[in-house]
Amino acid sequence: MRSLPLEGHAHYLGKNIVYFETSVDSGSERSTKDFKKGDIAFLSSAGSICFFIEDVTSGKLMTPIGKMLENTDALKDIKSGDVFYFYEETA
Template structure:
């Protein structure tokens, strides 16, 4: 399928309204959770770090876990239901928190490395 189809939703992660990173939400990975996120767009919040490998921001989304996983690859996007957070993986993580995978970063992941806790992240349709 092509990007922008029913299965894939092209989105942009913005850092402080300046830097932009292309991402895709993929419904086939977790249909209920991706549907909730898509309907709530645009979303934004302050950046937080989970160790050295994950950047995330909290949302108002209240959802259970779907197709739970603890292992994620560099570039994965996941939803952490306990905090309603959308997480962006900068490195591979094995044995982390239980999360729902919702998509993939398709742009320059290196831009995530420069994010500070005071930065504002925004996720919106492309």
């Protein structure tokens, strides 16, 4: 959370994962390959934040870092090159 806010250009990993690259350099913890629609994960090997459009078993280990609670279908409208803004919402 210390690195927030983050921003980057959208890319796709297959059809069901959209991600953006960051300069975050961190190891992986509690890594898994199984994710549900709306999950958010960190791919430490690439320093990328990944958003899951559908349920996925990934070929790469990633660290779960959050979950979208609403409007997950908006991920389907993202196009490669769109700008992502990733921040912590405060009350």
